[in-house]
Amino acid sequence: MTDPEDFDQRLARLARSTEALRPSAGFSARVMGAVATEALPSWLESARVSSRRLLPIAAIAAALAVVWAVQAERSVDDELATSYASVELE
Amino acid sequence: MDTLEKAVDRVLSGDASAFQQIVDATSVRLVRLGARIMGNQADAEDVVQEAYVKAFRALKAGEFDRRSSTATWLYRIVVNGAIDAKRSRTRRAEQAEMQIDPSWDGAAFAEARLALSELDDWLGDLPPDQRAALVLQSLEGLNNTEIAQLMGVSEGAVEQRLVRARAALRQRRQQP
Numbered sequence: 001m002t003d004p005e006d007f008d009q010r011l012a013r014l015a016r017s018t019e020a021l022r023p024s025a026g027f028s029a030r031v032m033g034a035v036a037t038e039a040l041p042s043w044l045e046s047a048r049v050s051s052r053r054l055l056p057i058a059a060i061a062a063a064l065a066v067v068w069a070v071q072a073e074r075s076v077d078d079e080l081a082t083s084y085a086s087v088e089l090e
Numbered sequence: 091m092d093t094l095e096k097a098v099d100r101v102l103s104g105d106a107s108a109f110q111q112i113v114d115a116t117s118v119r120l121v122r123l124g125a126r127i128m129g130n131q132a133d134a135e136d137v138v139q140e141a142y143v144k145a146f147r148a149l150k151a152g153e154f155d156r157r158s159s160t161a162t163w164l165y166r167i168v169v170n171g172a173i174d175a176k177r178s179r180t181r182r183a184e185q186a187e188m189q190i191d192p193s194w195d196g197a198a199f200a201e202a203r204l205a206l207s208e209l210d211d212w213l214g215d216l217p218p219d220q221r222a223a224l225v226l227q228s229l230e231g232l233n234n235t236e237i238a239q240l241m242g243v244s245e246g247a248v249e250q251r252l253v254r255a256r257a258a259l260r261q262r263r264q265q266p
């Protein structure tokens with residue numbers, strides 16, 4: 001392949017052979033999916049980004065709320081138990 | 091004004107769905123170009139998808155000045171994206187079972203992928219800018235002026251890249 005003609009012939013053959021390359025099935029849909037994200041209105045995009053950032057805080061807040069609810073329920077149960085006991089004593 | 095330029099007008103006026111027409115009209119040529127530079131269809135599709143997103147963003151921001159045609163502009167984004175990707179990205183494994191559109195000729199597509207693999211083996215050691223210049227000249231049929239415009243360099247720089255690419259390939263061939 002040192003001869004210049006062979007070199008160019010090889011390039012020409014590879015050019016012809018790769019002419020049939022095509023995007024894989026679904027490529028256009030994937031591109032439009034990516035473009036659709038860009039097409040979101042700026043306020044909606046900001047909300048989407050903010051909501052992603054707030055997700056860990058929201059998860060922690062939800063966990064704290066569950067802990068608080070369980071503790072509150074226990075203290076109500078304790079109060080009720082105490083009042084029943086008081087009634088019985090009377 | 092051709093269909094592509096009309097579709098750009100529609101996108102510029104806020105109709106994002108018109109971008110589909112731009113993709114339909116250009117994706118075959120751009121993916122083929124990307125594959126010839128990247129040497130791998132999966133990587134080429136990533137590069138071309140990123141190029142479309144960049145183009146859409148630029149259209150939305152009013153950054154496309156239309157000094158060149160839309161096709162040339164997209165071509166430029168893909169060439170530069172492919173060179174950058176080739177410099178930075180680790181090669182992604184080619185998907186053996188890549189699904190092809192049923193309307194394409196399967197045998198020709200399989201032969202094209204074999205040829206792409208041969209091309210990648212042959213040009214694999216070239217620096218990305220030399221490889222891109224050679225692909226644009228010898229496989230895409232562009233002249234040095236067009237290549238210089240696409241790559242954003244002087245014609246002298248293009249000539250230098252082509253000479254170096256050819257010399258490197260010949261030298262490699264002569265090695266035992």
